[in-house]
Amino acid sequence: MNPTIDRLKLIFLGIFAVANLGILVWTVGWAWPQERCNDAHRWWDHSQRVCAQPVLISDLTGRVIADPKARAEAMAAIGRRAPAPPKP
Secondary structure: OOHHHHHHHHHHHHHHHHHHHHHHHHHHHHHHHHHHHHHOOOEEEOOOOEEEOOOOHHHHHOOOOOOHHHHHHHHHHOOOOOOOOOOO
């Protein structure tokens, strides 16, 4: 067979293998961690590839959200349950 065809065949097989390896690295290193982070209701940072836990401002300042409905909605938005009411 023509040696040019054999050489081209190997070049295209090499390009195919490198492309598949690149897709595998991207999937394992970027796509799967982002999916796991989103499934856990956390924030995914693309630039640093970090999965961060959202924090309520009231947790940082110590001020409690006065409206129970608004507090429950804020907790639900970050994936936390509302605290149980105090027992008498």
